[in-house]
Amino acid sequence: MNQFRLPLQRPDGARKDEFIVGHANARVVHHLEHWGAWPVMAALLVGPRKSGRSLLARLFSKRAEGRMIDDAHRVAEAEIFHAWNLAQADRKPLLIVADHAPPEWTVRLPDLRSRLAATPVLRIEEPDDALFAALLRDQFDRRELFAGEELIGWILKRVDRTYLSLVRVVDALDDAAHDADRRRISIPLARPALQARGLLVQGAGEPRREKA
Structure with a gap:
């Protein structure tokens, strides 16, 4: 990138x-x-x-x-x-x-x-995995959130890879970190935060598409 x-x-x-x-x-x-x-x-x-x-x-x-x-x-x-x-x-x-x-x-x-x-x-097309991951890292860095590569990989497998989804994911995790009074994002913190906002892919088929 x-x-x-x-x-x-x-x-x-x-x-x-x-x-x-x-x-x-x-x-x-x-x-x-x-x-x-x-x-x-x-x-x-x-x-x-x-x-x-x-x-x-x-x-x-x-x-x-x-x-x-x-x-x-x-x-x-x-x-x-x-x-x-x-x-x-x-x-x-x-x-x-x-x-x-x-x-x-x-x-x-x-x-x-x-x-x-x-x-x-x-x-401009929707992001591939590499760009999506780079944008996640950038957004976490801008918001002073620490997210390791394990979390980045976990997110990539479980959310729609669209720009709109990315913004919603980062917003949800930023709010969860604020509520937990921490800046490090873990998978146990991320999972319920993303589930609560309906951002995790449902089922084993193709990801559901988000509406603007």
């Missing part, structure tokens, strides 16, 4: 602007690092919520001195249309962040629809 960071000096321990790169998002990061070769000065960044897509867009827009529109499916279409045109005129990249790309995201303005059809789509 590596991290996509702003080329700026920050105080030691300042980690809010780090983005962990793994198989699920490596192609997206590669595309962003080579924005000068884009066919148009815009790209659509889509992916699951809690996947770090907004953070990645902020890092990119600062590094490339470009612009970003977050939650674009909630933004006025005329605003996106004008931003897209401006990006072509001043050659500053525009990153449009949304849950989905058209046609799943319904765009009614014909001129915007045609421009988005010509815009590359960058898609």
Whole structure:
């Protein structure tokens, strides 16, 4: 795993602007690092919520001195249309962040629809085991929770490997640690905490999928 960071000096321990790169998002990061070769000065960044897509867009827009529109499916279409045109005129990249790309995201303005059809789509996928484990370690570290590799492996086998599930797992364990007045997370502490919130995989079949 590596991290996509702003080329700026920050105080030691300042980690809010780090983005962990793994198989699920490596192609997206590669595309962003080579924005000068884009066919148009815009790209659509889509992916699951809690996947770090907004953070990645902020890092990119600062590094490339470009612009970003977050939650674009909630933004006025005329605003996106004008931003897209401006990006072509001043050659500053525009990153449009949304849950989905058209046609799943319904765009009614014909001129915007045609421009988005010509815009590359960058898609963050759900995490694989390696990225999920790296994100768990990172989140535990940020919250000053100690979780050994045995616990990480135990969690990987028992929860849905989605970004949303990961956030809920860490929240549950952080609350359990607070209630127990300790910062070390053990399996005996984790099991009832995750069971109580319905986060453990049920049965021996495929994991149940969480709803946003």
